[in-house]
C-alpha cells in the first residue's frame with residue numbers, strides 16, 4: 001500500500017513572512033492526517049519555513065537544485081545546501097523549468113542522480129504538451145522522459161523517487177485531465193517502471209497527478225487506482241484550499 005503524498009509547489013510566490021503565516025495556518029490540520037504533506041517553497045523561504053514546521057508532520061521541499069556540488073555557477077544552489085537546511089524533497093524537471101529555463105532530459109537526469117546521492121527525494125515531473133497530446137504522442141513523451149530521467153538510477157534509489165505526471169496543458173489553466181485519463185497515463189508510467197526495474201519497484205514508486213488540482217476534484221483524482229497524490233500549484237497558496245485537498 002503506497003502512502004498518499006500531497007505536495008504544494010508554491011512556484012514564484014510568498015515572501016518569508018507570507019510563507020511562515022501559511023505554514024502556521026496549515027500545521028494543525030496536517031498533523032491530523034496520515035497523508036504525507038510537503039511544501040515546496042522558494043529558496044529564500046526554506047530556512048524560516050523549516051523553523052516554522054519544526055516538530056510537525058509537514059515536510060519541506062525545494063523547487064530545483066543544481067547537479068554540481070560547488071564551483072563557478074552563479075545563481076545556482078546545491079543539494080548539500082538544501083540538505084543543510086533540512087529539505088527532504090526537491091522538484092526536478094518541472095515543465096516550467098523545461099520550458100523557460102531550457103532544462104533537458106539530460107540535465108534532469110543529472111539533477112535526479114545528485115539529489116539521490118545527497119539523500120534528497122526527487123519529485124520528478126513528466127508530462128506532455130497540448131500539441132503532443134493532440135498528435136497522440138502522450139505515451140511516447142512520458143516514456144522517454146521517464147527512461148531518460150532514470151538513466152543509471154539504481155532500483156534502491158528509484159524507490160525513493162516520487163513521479164509527478166503533469167500534462168502541461170492542465171497546469172494553471174483550470175483544465176484538468178479527467179481522472180480516468182490521468183490514471184491511464186499513470187498506469188502506463190508504472191508499466192515503464194516495470195520494464196526499467198521490476199514489478200516490486202514499480203508498485204512501490206508513488207506517482208502523483210498535477211494540473212489544476214482543487215478541493216472540488218481532489219477526491220475523484222485520489223480515488224483512482226494508480227494515483228498516489230497530487231502536485232498542487234495555485235491551490236497550495238491558500239490554506240483553506242490546500243487543506244481541502246490534503247483532506248480529500
Ligand SMILES: O=C[C@H](O)COP(=O)(O)O
Pocket residue numbers: 009094166170171172173174210211212213231232233234235
Ligand atoms: O507543480 C504544480 C503544477 O504545475 C500544477 O499547477 P496548478 O495546480 O496551478 O495547475
